Amino acid sequence: MLNVLMLGVGQCGNRILDAINKEAFGGSSASKLAKYYLKPKFPSRVETLAVNTAVNDLKELRFTTAKDRLHVPNLHGVGANRNVGKQAFMDNRDMIMGEIEKRGDFDIAFVITSTSGGTGSSFSPLLINELKRQYRNITVITVAVLPFREEGSIYLQNAAFCMRELMEVEAEGIILADNQYMKRFSGDIASAYDKINGMIAQRLLFLVESLDSEMLSVTDLGDFKTVMNGGLRIGTMGFYQAENKTQSIRDAIENSLKPANLLYPANVADDAARAMIIIQGSREHLDVDEITKEVERLSASAGHVFKGIVVKKGRPKVLSVFTLAAAPELEGIYAQAARAMQDEKEKRTRARKQLDDAFAHIEDLEEIY
Amino acid sequence: MRLKLIVCLLLFVLVMSAALAADDDSDDDSGDEVTFKDFTMNLGDRIDVGDYRMELIEIQSVRDGLVVMRVSKSGGALDEQRAFLIDSANNFDGGADSDGVTVTITDIFDEQSVKTRIEYKESLGSARKRASDRPAAPPDRPEISVKKSFDRSQIRVGEEVKVTITLKNTGTGQALGISVEDAPPLPEFTYLAGYPPKIRETLDPGQSDSAVYVMNAVKEGSIHVPAVEVTYTDSKKNAKSNSSDPFNIQISPKSRAELAINLEGPSSIALDGESAVNVSIINIGAASATRITVDGEVKPPQGLAVTGLEKSIFDIQPGAQENYSLHIAGSSPGDYSIMLKAGYDGGDGSRAVESSMKVSVLEREYKYLYLLLTIPIAMVALWMYRRYREYKY
Numbered sequence: 001m002l003n004v005l006m007l008g009v010g011q012c013g014n015r016i017l018d019a020i021n022k023e024a025f026g027g028s029s030a031s032k033l034a035k036y037y038l039k040p041k042f043p044s045r046v047e048t049l050a051v052n053t054a055v056n057d058l059k060e061l062r063f064t065t066a067k068d069r070l071h072v073p074n075l076h077g078v079g080a081n082r083n084v085g086k087q088a089f090m091d092n093r094d095m096i097m098g099e100i101e102k103r104g105d106f107d108i109a110f111v112i113t114s115t116s117g118g119t120g121s122s123f124s125p126l127l128i129n130e131l132k133r134q135y136r137n138i139t140v141i142t143v144a145v146l147p148f149r150e151e152g153s154i155y156l157q158n159a160a161f162c163m164r165e166l167m168e169v170e171a172e173g174i175i176l177a178d179n180q181y182m183k184r185f186s187g188d189i190a191s192a193y194d195k196i197n198g199m200i201a202q203r204l205l206f207l208v209e210s211l212d213s214e215m216l217s218v219t220d221l222g223d224f225k226t227v228m229n230g231g232l233r234i235g236t237m238g239f240y241q242a243e244n245k246t247q248s249i250r251d252a253i254e255n256s257l258k259p260a261n262l263l264y265p266a267n268v269a270d271d272a273a274r275a276m277i278i279i280q281g282s283r284e285h286l287d288v289d290e291i292t293k294e295v296e297r298l299s300a301s302a303g304h305v306f307k308g309i310v311v312k313k314g315r316p317k318v319l320s321v322f323t324l325a326a327a328p329e330l331e332g333i334y335a336q337a338a339r340a341m342q343d344e345k346e347k348r349t350r351a352r353k354q355l356d357d358a359f360a361h362i363e364d365l366e367e368i369y
Numbered sequence: 370m371r372l373k374l375i376v377c378l379l380l381f382v383l384v385m386s387a388a389l390a391a392d393d394d395s396d397d398d399s400g401d402e403v404t405f406k407d408f409t410m411n412l413g414d415r416i417d418v419g420d421y422r423m424e425l426i427e428i429q430s431v432r433d434g435l436v437v438m439r440v441s442k443s444g445g446a447l448d449e450q451r452a453f454l455i456d457s458a459n460n461f462d463g464g465a466d467s468d469g470v471t472v473t474i475t476d477i478f479d480e481q482s483v484k485t486r487i488e489y490k491e492s493l494g495s496a497r498k499r500a501s502d503r504p505a506a507p508p509d510r511p512e513i514s515v516k517k518s519f520d521r522s523q524i525r526v527g528e529e530v531k532v533t534i535t536l537k538n539t540g541t542g543q544a545l546g547i548s549v550e551d552a553p554p555l556p557e558f559t560y561l562a563g564y565p566p567k568i569r570e571t572l573d574p575g576q577s578d579s580a581v582y583v584m585n586a587v588k589e590g591s592i593h594v595p596a597v598e599v600t601y602t603d604s605k606k607n608a609k610s611n612s613s614d615p616f617n618i619q620i621s622p623k624s625r626a627e628l629a630i631n632l633e634g635p636s637s638i639a640l641d642g643e644s645a646v647n648v649s650i651i652n653i654g655a656a657s658a659t660r661i662t663v664d665g666e667v668k669p670p671q672g673l674a675v676t677g678l679e680k681s682i683f684d685i686q687p688g689a690q691e692n693y694s695l696h697i698a699g700s701s702p703g704d705y706s707i708m709l710k711a712g713y714d715g716g717d718g719s720r721a722v723e724s725s726m727k728v729s730v731l732e733r734e735y736k737y738l739y740l741l742l743t744i745p746i747a748m749v750a751l752w753m754y755r756r757y758r759e760y761k762y
Contacts, residue, residue, distance in 0.1 A: 035760055036753045059762050066762045 002044040002212045002221065005100065005109040005138075006204070009127060010120020011057040012145050013113040014050040014064075019197035021048060021063035023205050028198060035063055043209030047103040051096060051127075053077050053088055053119045070099050078118035080154050082161065085122025097130050108139040108211075108221060110204060111171070113162075116147035116155035121162035128169045139225055140171040143200065146178040146264075146333060153340035160337035163330065173228025173323065176236050177263035184260075200263065203237045206319045210278040210308055219276055219308030227306060227321055231273025234330070235323035236264035242281070242316040249316050250290040253277060256318035257298070265329055266322075272302035273325040279309045281316035403465040405488040406496045412481055413501025419493030421461065421470045426450060428480045430605060436474045436483050458488075465489050480510065480605070512540030513547065513572065515599040517613040524586045525655075526623035527717070530558075532584060534566045534597055534613075537577035544572045544601040544609075549580070551597045557620060558584035568599075586620045593617050626715035627654030628661070628685065630724035632707065634697070637729040643698045646675075646707065646726065650682070651690040656716035659684040661691075665709040672701030673730060678709070685713075699730030 008017025022030055024040035040063075051070045052058050054077035058069040072092045078085040089096070109131055113120035128140050144166060147155045166174055182196045211221050228235060240256035242249075255261060256277070257268045268275070275298055279291060286309055299305045302322060408416050410425040420443040429435040434455030441448040442462070453459055453474045462469030465488040476484035487496045513536055520531040534551060538544045549568045554560060563582030572578060596612040603609065634646030652658050665678035677695045685691055695707070708725040 036756045061762065062760070065759050067759075069762050 002108060002208065003104065003106045004042075004044050004046045004208055005103065005106040005131075006046060006048045007100070007109060007111045007127065008048070008050045008064075009111060009113040009123045010052060010117045011054065011114070012117060013111075013120045013124075014052055014057055014061055014069075015193065016112045016143070016145070016197045016200050017048050017050050018061040018064050019194070019201035020046075020204060021065075021068075023198070023201040025063060027202065030063075032062065043205060044212040046208065047106070049099060049103065051119075051123065053085070070096065072096065072119075072123075078122065080116075080118040080158060082118060082122035082158055085118045086126060088119075089123045089126045093126075093130060096127070097134060100131070101134070106135060106138055108141065109135075110141050110143055112143040112145075112200070114145045114147065115159040115162040115166070116145075116151065117158065121158045124162070125165035125169050128166070128171045132170045139221060141228060142166050142171050142174045143204065144174050144176055145196075145200075146176060146180065148179050148183070149333070149336060153337075153344045156333065156337035156340045157344075160334050160341075163333075167233070171233075172225050173233045173235060175228075175263070175321075176234055176327075178265060178329070181263070181265045199239070203239045203263070203319060206239065206280075206317065207237070207278070207321065210280070210310055210319065213310045219278060219306045223276060223306040223308075224321070227274045227276045228323055229274075230303075230323040231325040232327055233323060234327055235321060236262055236266055238262045238268075238318075238320040240318050242285075245282075245285070245315055247316065248290060249279060249281065249285050249287055249318075250294050252281075252316045252318045253279065253291070253294040253298075253320075256320040266324055266327075268298070268320075268322060269301045271324045271326045271328075272298075272322040274304050274306075275302040275320060275322035276306040276308070278319040278321075279307070279316065280312050280314075280318075281310075282313050283311050285316045286311065402491050403488055404491050405465075405471075405486050407475065407484060407486045408496070408498045409478075410483055410485050410498065411501065415499045415501070416485070416487055416496055417499060418470060418487060418489050418496035420444065421447070421489070421493070423470070423472055423485070423487065425483060425485070428477060428483060430607075431477050431480055432607060434474070434477060436477060438472065438474075438485075440470070440472060468493075509542035509604050510540045511538050511542040511544035511572070511574065511601060511603045511609065513537070513544050513599050513601050513609070513611050514539050515549070515597050515611050515613045517551070517594065517597045519594075519618060522618075523621060524618065525621045526586050526589050528624075529561065529583055529585050531581055532566075533579055533581050534568070535577060535579040536568050536572065536599055538572035538574050540603075541574050542603045543574065545604065545606075546570055547572060547599060547601040549597060549599050555584075555592060555594070557586060557588040557590065557592050559587050560584050572601075589620045589622045591617060591619050623717055624655035625717045626652055626656045626658035626685070626687070626713065626720070628658050628711055628713055628715075628720075628722045629653050630663075630709050630711055630722055632709065632724055632726040634695075634726060634728065636727065637731050638697065638699045639731055640699055640702055640733045642730075643696065646695040646697055646728075647692065648695060648709065649690050649692050650685060650711060652685040652687050654715065655687055657684050657686050658713040658715055661685060661711055661713040663709055663711045665695075665707060668706045668708065669703070672699065672703050673705040673707075673728060674698045674700060675707055697728060699728075702730050702732045704729050 006017060006020060008014045021040055024042050025034040025038050048068050049070055050058060050061060050064050050068060053072045053074040055071050058071055072088055074088040078088055111124050111128055113124040115121050131138055131140050147159050177200055185192045185195050211224060238256040238261045240252050240261050242252045259265060277295060295305050295307050412425055415422055415424045422441050424439045426439050427437040429437055436453045438453050439450040440461050447461060455474045455477055458471050458473045460469060460471050465471040468490055471488040473486045474483050475486050516535045518533050524530050547568055547570050549566055551566055561583040566580030566582055568580050569578045594616050596615045598612045600610040629651045631649040632646055635644045638644045661682040663680040667673050667675050675695050675697050682691050705728050706725050707728060710721060710723045712721045
């Protein structure tokens with residue numbers, strides 16, 4: 001059995017972690033009161049911990065137990081300031097790591113964070129380093145959420161620097177989720193966030209379940225690490241659940257790779273470096289020929305594809321995990337971030353000059369009372 | 370005052386009689402005519418006329434009209450005791466026509482007195498009666514009174530009754546040949562002993578005798594008890610009889626015991642509860658109930674335990690009662706009947722009486738059962754509170 005640690009850092013990470021806990025109660029079908037009469041059902045031994053400097057963000061969680069909410073005292077958040085956040089982490093590092101250590105030893109840790117916020121973007125690289133230092137054999141996967149592009153220059157700046165730091169740490173890989181990409185979901189902003197969080201939670205738990213299952217065709221944690229080490233060590237996940245029992249497994253695999261079912265806009269055929277396809281369904285749906293042909297087709301472009309097959313009653317479900325050899329969207333983010341930072345710098349310079357000009361009017365004067 | 374008047378009248382009669390007698394003598398003196406005179410004589414009385422003396426000796430038979438008189442003449446020329454037949458003239462010395470006397474018993478009043486006519490010539494003088502100077506001998510007159518009595522005035526069928534027949538000679542003479550007839554036997558009785566009654570055949574004056582016999586009443590109703598006839602004779606063989614007064618007597622139905630059983634107890638008891646049922650056996654009859662055995666049963670037999678159902682009682686006097694109690698314990702809800710049956714000897718054979726009462730064993734009342742609901746509610750609330758605390762931040 002895998003020992004899994006899921007850390008939700010910052011407001012975004014906290015909410016995705018809460019969605020994971022909700023998924024353990026039954027996902028979208030879970031009642032708001034389910035936590036009062038059900039116990040969370042994780043596929044493996046999963047320990048969750050929500051870390052935040054803003055206590056109000058922790059209070060908003062609904063399916064995460066109080067003991068799994070760790071408030072790092074720093075007034076009310078770090079104000080999207082990564083420097084403040086880093087200082088806060090360093091000041092409370094022992095406390096944070098002590099809380100993690102209480103939860104035992106782990107095989108894999110998912111650090112779930114937004115790249116644009118204050119606490120998550122500043123804590124996560126440091127936290128990953130600490131995890132790697134404290135747990136020698138642990139596999140650390142970062143689940144990084146990219147911001148809406150129009151959220152502002154600070155968030156873009158944070159995302160840019162955070163992503164760079166995340167790439168520099170010793171984590172086994174980064175799974176990207178892009179809020180901008182999720183704008184296609186209709187409805188209000190709260191529902192959209194809930195849907196994004198739910199999608200991420202569903203994929204992560206399916207992945208954990210698959211890695212810890214006795215498969216017909218085996219994919220394990222080692223395979224997953226190999227996949228995540230491919231390309232840029234940046235990847236994403238796609239997921240598809242057949243709408244009916246008559247849908248072929250081939251359609252399900254293809255649908256899982258379609259952009260609509262991915263967390264990050266990627267062209268699998270062109271950009272995938274390595275991939276893992278995990279197929280779950282009833283025995284009658286698991287047509288070997290269809291699976292083989294589809295995997296072979298994916299291998300032609302992605303290079304290597306691990307496939308895992310889990311026989312389980314129900315409609316076919318397919319999870320695709322792949323790493324990217326190229327991330328043009330990221331480049332766009334960095335360019336946008338640079339422009340935003342330049343604009344910010346120019347604005348600040350102009351404002352300073354205007355202020356200096358204003359001060360010049362009273363330069364030779366003294367206060368008279 | 371009345372007595373004095375009677376005495377005066379008697380003296381007047383005597384004086385007048387004497388005067389009339391003097392007149393007769395004077396008439397006789399005037400001629401030798403035969404005259405007569407009637408006298409009432411008691412035993413021993415004498416009548417003197419001339420030299421003749423007539424003395425009443427004995428009245429031998431009133432029924433036959435035989436009287437013994439002694440006729441004598443001074444000087445011893447005549448001294449004759451002769452039986453006189455009533456209404457038959459008896460001449461002495463040729464009778465009144467021949468200077469003698471003629472004596473006729475004209476009536477016999479009783480065994481002590483007669484009426485006598487003396488006929489004689491007036492020349493003999495006036496006939497005079499001299500009362501007897503001997504003490505009057507008691508009359509030989511037996512009188513038997515007879516009485517029949519029962520020793521009890523109220524008789525029930527089956528009861529014995531003693532009948533006493535008492536005879537007493539209240540007369541002055543000896544009663545002879547006494548015979549009692551107490552017949553016919555009454556069909557309402559069986560005669561157990563002493564019947565027919567035996568009485569002495571002879572009873573002296575003042576003497577009494579009785580006979581007792583025992584009967585057993587066998588039939589209820591109003592009975593006419595006829596008179597007892599007694600016949601006897603006096604010393605002169607005069608037959609006499611007497612009888613008792615008849616009477617009626619009521620024979621009531623036979624007395625017997627009659628038991629009634631009263632059961633008093635709670636009409637209901639709680640499940641697993643205990644209580645007592647009071648039993649009263651009352652003899653409301655007129656006879657003692659004996660050899661009383663009480664037995665009982667419970668229907669249905671399971672679910673209500675009753676102890677003390679069986680009991681034996683030697684006897685219960687009329688009007689008395691015997692009390693005891695049963696112990697009951699309910700073990701299963703339901704309606705039960707406790708039935709008691711008492712068998713006894715009621716005086717006319719074996720009898721039995723039954724009584725019953727109903728007892729309900731109630732269902733267990735779960736008054737506070739609803740509190741049990743609070744347990745799961747409290748558990749759920751506690752569980753939810755724990756969860757709330759677990760998730761509350």
